[in-house]
Amino acid sequence: PIGYISITAKARDDWKEWWQNPENVTLYQFMAKDNIPFHTVIFPASLIGTGKNWTLLHHINAIEYLNYENTKFSKSRNIGVFGNDVKEIGIHIDLWRFYLLANRPEKNDSQFTWDDFIEKVNSEFIDNIGNMVNRTLVYLKKNFAGVIKDVALPESHRSFIEECKKEFDQVTEAYETVRLRDAVRTILAIGNRGNKFFQDMQPWEQIKTEPEKAHTTVSVLAYLVKNIAIALSPIMPDTSKGILEIMNINEYSWKDIGQFTGLNDHIVNQPSILHKKLDSKLAEKFRKQFSGKQSDFGRVELRVGKIEEVRQHPSADQLYWLSVDLGEKALRSIVAGLAKSYSPEELTGKRVIVLSNLKPAKIREIKSEGMILVCKHRNKMELLDGSRFNPGDIITADGEKTDHSEITIEEFNNIDLLVRDGFLMSGEQRCHIRGIPVETHELKTGKVC
Template sequence: MPYCEYDQMFLPDRFIIGTCPRCGYPEARGDQCDNCGALLDPTDLINPRCALCGRRPIFKTTLHWFFDLRRVEDDLRKWLENHETLDEKVKNYALSWVREGLRPRSLTRDNRWGIKAPFKGADNKTIYVWFDALLGYLSASKEYLEKNGRRFEDFWFDKETKTVYFIGKDNIPFHAVILPAMLIASGEPYVLPYQIPATEYILYEGEKFSKSRRIGLWIDEALEIIPDSDYWRYVLMRIRPEEKDTNFSWREFHRIINTELNDNIGNLIHRVLSFIKRFFESTVPEPGELDDLDKETWEQVDQNYREYINLMLRFKPKQAIDRILEIGKIGNQFLNRRAPWDEIKRDVMRASTTMYVAVNITTLIMLLLYPFTPRASERYWRYFDFKHGIEEIILAKKAFYSVEPGTRLVGEITPIFTKLSEDFVEKVQKEILPKIREKIQEKRPESLRF
């Protein structure tokens, strides 16, 4: 193991840096290369150096305990090859790693801190953090289940249980190889990962997040700027790096809030509900017979609804929101083509049918938005005297809700979303964020300050 004579300590994992033998990245760590994702041992690094002092370490003999991945290699490969729901990117990456041949991986470290190794003769040894961290999924769920009167085995040994792990791409080897290998090696009938939705990286204004360089945004700062968490939830899902690295910028934040949430969805909702309140005494009207345009519109909505469900089941929320926005676009186009403000003057039944279709579209939109903007969806629900609450519908796995004629609008109809001012970006960058950061910094522990 590498040992720094200057700092007088062994150098596990992040304490040693060097050039990756696979891709040539000069800042690879002793356990993994952040550039290509390869899992490494400290001895693999080219031109290694101590992360603390920058000096070249020596290598000393020390006793360690290993997890022999070779003994589960065949079972792991078969599981990966036969997995029908695993993301293809994750599956191919894990399979390539397995097919190269797995090596025993050290479980212990010569650290002064960490969980003490429970093995006989392993005095002064601690457990490698990633092995211990993966077991956290089991230990945390065990504690939760037992506190709620449920048996740990009834969850983890049930073939119907589906475990999903949302991770960054740098953690694919640990969740698609190490974790299932550990569960297989236990000899117990644990369910293996059902899905591992791994993302690429998010940049901040075109740069990597960095605490030392003051690049990025803390959640407490974000909520000081925009207190409504719905906006942050929605924007972060819109820029979720599902296929490639994405970038958070304040200009894009401004565009998404104003164009998507307000101009597309919020505007449609306000038009529909205000019209029903004004011309139908706040009551969803009884529709007449649907004509071709009504049917065509609803077929388009239904197609996007089905695609949304499919994408959500495949853990593609960013793409699922595209389908919601398309439904919003269809709803706005339908309203413009129908022009109910003209229909109401010459054919009340025709206007009634138009608004019945329209309010079902807006209700479906807010139901589908619930995972992303729960507060806004709940506000929308409170506009009506619906028989069922939105959470009740979601938990009943009914992703569709038909608004019954006669349903009443209650209370004042206010905009479901709020637009950001034209000078929002400039104010945030030049005035608001610096002041907030200065105020919040004093409340943070030293380790969390920029």
């Protein structure tokens, strides 16, 4: 943590106005949960020990872990998307900010998946906030020359405004108490409220008989757009700025939030689309690009095996010593960590999937000539199902050249094998035996190990 001070000092001549000014500076820190002792005890104690008037920690905001596609982010293994990647792949930074804060692991670990990222950006933000901003300002510009009017409001509009003000107060409170995910969720709820109000009021019908009422409706919604732009400014600054530029508003402050007057006869600029929807096909592309693994399925020899005998490992309670029929002359000896999840009776006679070209190894003095493959997701585990196949059947994936020479466990771990939608996958290819897919039944997604 001492680097926080030194990097500030290197970047700014006025660093003492920040780090040695506790009367006027409030220090908030954001980090993962495993850093809490350093920043709450060791770092402040070190500063106090110098005897100088340092700015000490006021509030620490620690989060749980964000995981990546059913595994952990790993810079060393190139698993996951990182800041330098975000700069290069062409998705606006504000959409990342939105998703990561909406999915922020404030109380429990959360998961980043490309499918969820694209779905939430499109459905929760663009189809919600983006849609409400665009339809409001386009309608105002097209039908009323972009002019906002302050007029006496009917009860329906006053009630709508009061509910919006309550929610904007909740947004402010969430920011001040560093509940950023709640702030995002409340802003999305306000967007949904605005879309519903637009739909309920039907200004396209009102304008036919009551043009003043239609003008009032979209003027109220224009104020809502302004307020949403201010609410978004701490987390989506470019998007907020873009909305306010369309609205022709150059000066604002947080004190303006919740106000629905003060822009009488103000004229908005020509509306434009904030963000284009993301193509769902990008999920497959980026999932493969940032998996850190090679498809290289042809390097693994996966055979169907029938478990003929199950014995308790003589020196490990959690391990079984199995005799497995792989369609060869002799049974294979395989040590497997299945004792916590399966009884000997459940395993005997079961047909499973075996990594059969794994380099043999001794595990607690027992020779192991392969590995029984399972799907794991969080704290659950399930054997891959080989019940429809015969011992010795080999699993294939289309388009893969085979090299079934001996493989190490490290090489296997770097090969892209997972379960998605209940099917064994190599990258984006479904694995099969004679066209019949290899499946799981309980776990529909997870890593294969």
